[in-house]
Amino acid sequence: xxxxxxxxxxxxxxxxxxxxxxxxxxxxxxxxxxxxxxxxxxxxxxxxxxxxxxxxxxxxxxxxxxxxxxxxxxxxxxxxxxxxxxxxxxxxxxxxxxxxxxxxxxxxxxxxxxxxxxxxxxxxxxxxxxxxxxxxxxxxx
Numbered sequence: 001x002x003x004x005x006x007x008x009x010x011x012x013x014x015x016x017x018x019x020x021x022x023x024x025x026x027x028x029x030x031x032x033x034x035x036x037x038x039x040x041x042x043x044x045x046x047x048x049x050x051x052x053x054x055x056x057x058x059x060x061x062x063x064x065x066x067x068x069x070x071x072x073x074x075x076x077x078x079x080x081x082x083x084x085x086x087x088x089x090x091x092x093x094x095x096x097x098x099x100x101x102x103x104x105x106x107x108x109x110x111x112x113x114x115x116x117x118x119x120x121x122x123x124x125x126x127x128x129x130x131x132x133x134x135x136x137x138x139x140x141x
Contacts, residue, residue, distance in 0.1 A: 007025070014069065031092075037088050079100045
């Protein structure tokens with residue numbers, strides 16, 4: 001199983017004169033929200049709206065800044081959201097993807113069997129493009 005990356009543009013809606021930040025984002029349907037590193041929040045001059053408690057991949061919870069508003073642009077689609085300031089890379093979660101009608105695959109309804117990982121990966125590669133596909137540096141958990 002690999003990772004899917006895509007290019008998105010992030011813009012501060014309250015200060016569009018600051019310009020946009022073009023980011024290489026990890027497409028992460030396991031995450032709900034947009035997550036950005038601190039340096040991007042600073043560069044776009046995004047204001048902290050509140051702190052939110054998040055559960056990270058290892059199961060721990062922590063408080064992180066929630067900043068915004070952010071305009072996310074992918075190809076010819078846009079959405080408007082806030083972002084969690086967390087980590088060292090941009091994560092494009094399920095909510096902004098769904099808002100842009102950009103879900104790379106149809107997620108199964110509760111109780112339906114899930115597609116196997118190879119089918120999901122192929123759908124994502126077809127949607128985002130094969131050049132966005134990267135093998136993981138470390139595999140397994």
